Each structure stands twice: as C-alpha cells, then as structure tokens.
Amino acid sequence: MENNKKIKIGLIGLGTVGSGVYKTLKDSPEVEIIKIAVKNLNKPRNIEGLDNSILTDNPYDVVNSDADIVVELIGGLEPAFDLIKTAIVNGKHIVTANKELLAKRGEELFLFAEEHNKVILYEAAIAGGIPIIMPIKTILAGNKIRRVEAILNGTTNYILTKMDVDKASYADVLKEAQELGYAEADPTGDVEGFDAAYKITTLATLAFRKRIKIENVYREGITRVRAEDMEAANDLGYKIKLIASAYLDDENRADVRVHPMLVSKKSTLAHIDYVTNAVSLDGHPIGSITLSGPGAGEFPTASSVVGDILSISAELGTSDYILPMMRCNHHDTAQTVDILDTENKYYLSLNAKNKLGVIGNIGKICEGNGISLSSIVQRGVRDNNTADITVITELCKEKDMQKALSQFKESEYINSVNSMIRVQI
Numbered sequence: 001m002e003n004n005k006k007i008k009i010g011l012i013g014l015g016t017v018g019s020g021v022y023k024t025l026k027d028s029p030e031v032e033i034i035k036i037a038v039k040n041l042n043k044p045r046n047i048e049g050l051d052n053s054i055l056t057d058n059p060y061d062v063v064n065s066d067a068d069i070v071v072e073l074i075g076g077l078e079p080a081f082d083l084i085k086t087a088i089v090n091g092k093h094i095v096t097a098n099k100e101l102l103a104k105r106g107e108e109l110f111l112f113a114e115e116h117n118k119v120i121l122y123e124a125a126i127a128g129g130i131p132i133i134m135p136i137k138t139i140l141a142g143n144k145i146r147r148v149e150a151i152l153n154g155t156t157n158y159i160l161t162k163m164d165v166d167k168a169s170y171a172d173v174l175k176e177a178q179e180l181g182y183a184e185a186d187p188t189g190d191v192e193g194f195d196a197a198y199k200i201t202t203l204a205t206l207a208f209r210k211r212i213k214i215e216n217v218y219r220e221g222i223t224r225v226r227a228e229d230m231e232a233a234n235d236l237g238y239k240i241k242l243i244a245s246a247y248l249d250d251e252n253r254a255d256v257r258v259h260p261m262l263v264s265k266k267s268t269l270a271h272i273d274y275v276t277n278a279v280s281l282d283g284h285p286i287g288s289i290t291l292s293g294p295g296a297g298e299f300p301t302a303s304s305v306v307g308d309i310l311s312i313s314a315e316l317g318t319s320d321y322i323l324p325m326m327r328c329n330h331h332d333t334a335q336t337v338d339i340l341d342t343e344n345k346y347y348l349s350l351n352a353k354n355k356l357g358v359i360g361n362i363g364k365i366c367e368g369n370g371i372s373l374s375s376i377v378q379r380g381v382r383d384n385n386t387a388d389i390t391v392i393t394e395l396c397k398e399k400d401m402q403k404a405l406s407q408f409k410e411s412e413y414i415n416s417v418n419s420m421i422r423v424q425i
C-alpha cells in the first residue's frame with residue numbers, strides 16, 4: 001500500500017497500552033497514527049521516533065480529526081463515552097480497551113454505532129493479550145456456550161499466588177505488590193472484583209448472545225481470603241483463585257459472578273499463576289477449551305488493540321457493511337439467577353470452642369438446613385483451647401448456606417465463622 005493511502009488512526013491515551021500501540025504501529029505499512037491525545041503535553045516520554053507535533057491535550061482534537069479509526073485507551077465512563085459517540089458521529093470506527101464503559105454502557109454504544117454503521121472492537125478490554133472476543137464471535141460462532149470460568153484479573157491472581165507460595169497474609173502480599181508496582185495505590189477496583197466483574201459481564205453477553213446487566217452480576221473480592229484458607233485448600237486438593245464465571249442453566253437463565261473459589265488442582269485454572277489470565281469455556285460442539293496468556297501489560301494488550309485496528313483497516317472501503325460477525329447486535333436481555341437461588345459446594349472454616357459436641361452441633365446445623373457434608377477436618381486444639389474446623393459441603397442452596405452461617409454465628413459452640421468460600425463444581 002502506498003504511503004498516502006495509509007489508514008489514519010487517532011489515539012486517545014498514551015499510557016502503558018497507548019505507548020505499546022504506538023511502538024508496534026510506528027513503521028506499519030498499513031496504518032499511520034496521525035493524532036494522539038495525552039493528559040500532559042510536557043511529560044517526558046521515552047518513545048523512540050515520537051513526533052511531538054501530533055500530540056494534543058484535547059481529546060476532541062482526535063475525534064474531530066480526519067482519522068478513520070479512533071482508539072480509546074483512557075478508561076472510565078466519561079469523557080470516554082462522549083468521545084466515542086462524537087467520534088462515531090464524525091464517521092470513525094472505534095477500538096477500545098474500556099471494560100468499565102462496555103460493561104455499564106455497552107448496549108447504548110453498540111446500538112449507536114450500528115445506527116451509524118460503525119464498528120466498535122474491544123479485544124483488549126477482556127483478558128488483555130488473550131484472543132477471546134474474536135474467537136467467540138467468529139470461529140466459535142457455531143457453538144452453544146453454557147459455561148465460562150475465567151481468571152480475568154492479574155493483580156488478584158498475583159496476590160493469591162504469592163499468598164499460596166509464600167504462605168503469607170493478604171495484607172503483607174498486597175503491600176509488597178504495591179511496592180513492586182503490581183497493584184495500584186488504591187487497589188479497590190482489582191481486589192474487590194470490580195475489574196473482573198466488568199470483564200465477565202461483557203464476556204457472558206457474548207458467550208450467551210444475550211445482554212447481561214452489570215447489576216445482576218454477583219461480586220465478591222479477595223480481601224477476606226486468609227493464608228490459613230490457602231493451606232487448608234491445599235491439603236484438600238484445591239487452590240484458591242478469583243474466578244469470574246458465567247453459567248447457563250437448563251431454563252437458559254444466566255448465573256454470572258465473581259468470587260474467590262476453591263479450584264481443584266486437577267483443573268487447568270488451578271495452574272494459572274501470578275499475573276497470567278485464562279478463560280475456560282464449555283460449548284457444543286467444541287467441548288472444553290482454555291485459552292491462557294498475559295492479561296495486561298504494554299505489548300500483550302497492544303497486540304489486541306493493534307489486531308482490532310488492522311481488522312478494521314483491512315476492510316475499510318471493501319464493503320458498505322464491514323465486519324458483520326464482529327458487531328454486537330444482542331438486543332435481548334438475559335434472565336439472570338440471583339446468587340441466593342444458586343446451588344454450590346462450600347468450604348467453611350469455623351473456629352469452635354474445645355467442647356463436647358462441637359462436631360455434632362455443626363452436623364446438626366447443616367442437617368437442619370438440608371446441607372450434606374462431604375468432609376470435616378479438625379487438626380487438634382489450639383493453645384487457647386479453641387479448634388479450627390474445616391468443612392466442605394456437597395451441593396446445596398446458597399439460601400440454605402446463608403441460614404446455616406447465621407446459626408453458626410449464634411451457636412454456643414462456635415466462636416467465629418472465619419471463611420466461607422465456594423468450591424468449583
């Protein structure tokens with residue numbers, strides 16, 4: 001392609017991912033970055049060959065430029081939402097890595113893009129460098145996907161892996177991760193599961209071809225996972241991971257959630273460590289597959305952004321309706337299941353008095369709530385005359401487990417419920 005025929009790209013954001021995109025595309029024969037919006041024009045940047053004359057601190061200069069494709073890499077709801085809409089009105093196709101925007105206002109944006117016959121691609125928004133959006137939309141399009149289980153947040157997977165390997169507490173590992181720059185100064189978005197919830201909302205919408213509303217996604221972070229739980233889980237043949245999951249029940253209702261989970265050491269996800277992400281899914285006719293790889297970082301995420309840019313570039317001018325399979329036209333909203341109505345297996349860690357009848361009391365409370373036990377372990381008595389008791393249940397209703405937990409808290413035999421973590425089925 002001749003130089004003057006290159007597809008024009010406008011970038012909004014030149015942080016970690018934006019820099020990776022710039023570096024990857026700077027000598028591209030197909031595309032040319034013509035305008036880049038940055039927060040601070042005076043910030044020193046170590047990007048070889050960067051032409052400062054294309055920088056602006058007004059992102060509207062990008063959406064009002066003559067770019068063919070606008071790439072939004074600033075994250076958050078506003079001004080990203082308005083910038084994307086303005087860019088679409090101005091005739092641009094969109095590439096974005098904005099998982100929060102897609103989860104909260106994706107439906108509106110996709111409808112708007114469709115009305116203007118523009119595409120929005122977002123491979124980088126979910127699982128960074130792992131190609132998962134494009135495969136679900138294209139080569140897996142013939143599948144009925146019923147189950148997705150994924151590790152979609154590198155920060156929390158790093159923390160849980162370090163807690164496991166170093167037998168360290170959550171607080172100590174978080175501090176170390178912050179010092180090393182693996183966790184943000186305010187880690188809430190990652191450790192409380194918001195980031196993973198945004199990602200599974202979009203992933204489940206694609207997998208089930210029905211809109212999932214973020215408010216119907218159950219979310220629980222990793223802040224209450226203890227080193228003792230890691231150890232107990234290991235003894236019982238599990239690892240603890242923050243799992244983002246989406247299941248479709250027999251009545252086609254979606255159960256979409258993010259919470260810590262005891263994952264069997266025999267499963268692939270148990271072996272996805274540190275910042276690596278992975279997505280496992282079950283579909284028909286494919287069966288089970290897992291894709292794993294880097295879920296964040298400059299070049300892995302740039303790989304997804306650049307792939308989207310080049311997919312659009314290759315099609316521009318070839319048809320009036322480009323990339324039909326990559327569009328999001330899900331108009332039906334999925335019926336969802338409340339967590340209280342789900343069935344799970346549970347790991348419980350209770351601290352009990354060293355008293356005659358403790359195990360009997362635990363058994364009685366479980367029996368009274370229709371909860372059958374799969375295992376119950378007590379390893380001796382502590383110096384303070386209390387005992388930690390670990391329980392794994394068989395499948396039971398969340399509603400019944402919540403009732404049992406209240407009764408444990410009131411029981412004269414039990415000092416405290418240390419942990420309740422759901423177990424992979």
Ligand code: HSE
Nearest residue numbers: 152153154155295296
């Ligand atoms: N904060 C995310 C993570 C990376 O820790 O995986 C960007 O999505």
